[in-house]
Amino acid sequence: MTASLVLGPMLRYVDETSAALWVETSEACTVELRAGPDAWTASTFGAHGHHYALVEAAGLPPGTTLEYTVTIDGERCWPEPDSPFPAPSIRTLHPERRLRLAFGSCRTSVPHDTMGNATHGVDALRAYAMHRAHTDDDDARPDLVAFLGDQVYADSTSKEMKEFISSRRSLHEPPGEELKDYEEYAHLYKLAWSDPANRWLLSTLPSAMIFDDHDIRDDWNASLSWRKKMHGTTWWHGRIVAGLASYWVYQHLGNLSSAARTEDPLWQKIASHHGPEELDLTADLDSFAERADADPLSYRWSYCRDIGDARIITVDSRAARVLEPARRSLLDETELTWLDEHFRGGVRHLLIATSLPFLLPRGLHHIESWDEALAEGAWGRLGSRMGEVLRQGLDLEHWGAFQRSFRAVAALACEVADGKRGPAPQTVTFLSGDVHFSYIAEVNRSSGSRILQAVCSPIRNPLPRALRFATVVMSYGVASPLGALVARSARVPKPPFSWTSIKGPWFDNNLALLEDTDSGLQLRWATGVVNGNPDSPELQEVARHTIAPRRAGAPRKEPV
Structure with missing residues (x-):
């Protein structure tokens, strides 16, 4: 045969x-x-x-x-x-x-016909493919x-x-x-x-x-x-x-x-x-x-590579978890040691690719940290059972729900941003997906590198409209001070820094495009739209934002 x-x-x-x-x-x-x-x-x-x-x-x-x-x-x-x-x-x-990089997460495998688009939206990756197929601009091609x-x-x-x-x-x-x-x-x-x-x-x-x-x-x-x-x-x-x-x-x-x-x-x-x-x-x-x-x-499963004057550290945030309550951690000790070794400056941009957003909207972060404390017994046995039910029922298991790991990685990010781990890069940027909405957030700092979170989710699996409102309510507005209040009630220490959403959220199927430019780190989100023929979706820009550096100059690159 x-x-x-x-x-x-x-x-x-x-x-x-x-x-x-x-x-x-x-x-x-x-x-x-x-x-x-x-x-x-x-x-x-x-x-x-x-x-x-x-x-x-x-x-x-x-x-x-x-x-x-x-x-x-x-x-x-x-x-x-x-x-x-x-x-x-x-x-x-x-x-x-x-560097030119495209990224995103959460893509379902349903047909690309009228019915599939009605239930799951236009596949943003496919729309980008059609766009690339009809452009001769090789310079715009992602690395x-x-x-x-x-996936x-x-x-x-x-x-x-x-x-x-x-x-x-x-x-x-x-x-x-x-x-x-x-x-x-x-x-x-x-x-x-x-x-x-x-x-x-x-x-x-x-x-x-x-994964x-x-x-x-x-x-x-x-x-x-x-x-x-x-x-x-x-x-x-x-x-x-x-x-x-x-x-x-x-x-x-x-x-x-x-x-x-x-x-x-x-x-x-x-x-x-x-x-x-x-x-x-x-x-x-x-x-x-x-x-x-x-x-x-x-x-x-984690890996690291350099492209041009940027370093991309891709972190496994699923298989390397320690789940015993007394040692609960998103990263085991060996994985954290490996991350510590690679979490260095000396590059123009340090990018940390992790499926789960490191910086959730603050309201949701506080709720997750409170739920972890609850599940670990902060309010007794009944509270512990309730915390576990909420954790699994509401998917409260991001970085915010693993406070030991969150604080350890936050410390690494601040040390790099402050130039304590080699020359400070222009940005320390976390790239993530998972949550089915996209946004940009930034740590509130007045000096050093800018510490950012950029999320692109989904590529093709949008939240139902009813859940979009609930997501916004849980994540933004009064959710932040209320979340902080309930977190303190469970004796969760304050986060090591504060952060603010600077763009978003938006809920379209998207593919994000990141480019290192003279003006700074440019981020764009693009979605697919159909004008009559589902076989020929068009690419439409949803959002664009440029992260300008705090200080000029590209630092010396050090080997991985």
Whole structure:
């Protein structure tokens, strides 16, 4: 049987001289990437009956755009014949080019027709793909698209996903309409990434990803009580193993640089295989995922990289949690130590990408800190039970609900901003998603670097209109002083600093675009609109704001 392309190609990690290209194929095969006169190949590896390859291209010229083709066993498969989109290309980084970054989170996999748009809105990523396909401005091309959580929804499935599940098992058996195993995850990723416009976009823009709860399940690792409840089911073990295993294959592997991949035990297994038969990674992959869940210290999902004169630290805020009440923390000690090592100045902009907003609207932050104290016994046993019910029922498990971690990272941010960890950058900016509304907030400071929070959520999964009003009420206005009052009633210390919303909220499906300019860090949010034809959404700007630096000059860059 002749192998064909199932998913991809997806352009993943790209630097000044190398690029990684990920594909899923229908059969075991050899995949070739050709750019200009050069070509690179990789054999597929197997997992649960699926076949994947990551082709590593090296020796590319810096700051260059190269069109490419992909072949499978010598037969060209990409670009597809008669494709309406421009030729796919790789643009390598240039050391003097300033950062351009797109980011966002929360994207559901429903059809892009009139019905899908009516229930979930226009996919902002797809609208951006159509925009990029019709512009020749290569200078406006992002260096990276950062997907900050909920790339797929394993617990809230579409009609198409339910139909696939019901073809394999009864929807009346646990876990019902939610995902159960690797095969179902593989199909969910196919639904998420096979739309022609998005597929073309992801074949030509490098991407980086980090999970959030819905990639696994709502409230994933919210508390020890939540975890015990999941472990009491008949299906959770299979779900978490499949979720982490498929995440490594579909998302995490492409996050890594070539040097970081050589240190990954699963990649070492793939790279060292030279036999005539395809490597079946299934057993090793499942054992790895099982171990990563049981012992979070055994693997790090966070990663760090520099692009130009900016550093991007992508932080795992889900799997690295410590849930025992006496040690409750969003980051375990090993993860916090790693973050401490990378949380340094000496760059123009320090960006911390974390799925959960570090700076929630202050009213919501106070409510979450109060609820954590309540659940830990500040108001006795009855209050503790009530706090846990509220935590899971209202999703009160962001950074504000992990005060030890919040204060530790706040201290790191202030030290960098004050120049105590190398030359102070222009900004220390947290990039996040999750909350299904977008905004910009800033720490109230009169000197040093500006400390900011920029949120873009959702890409495609808007809040119902009734919940939008409730969100605003809980987050803004009188919620802030009232939240502070209830937090003090539970003896929660005041935050180490105050912050203010400087733009937002807005609730559109959005993709955010960040650019380092002479005027400062420019942030834009864009949404998709349909004027008659759902196949041709247009991109429309929702908001724009420029963060001017407090002091001029680009500080010296220090190595990671």
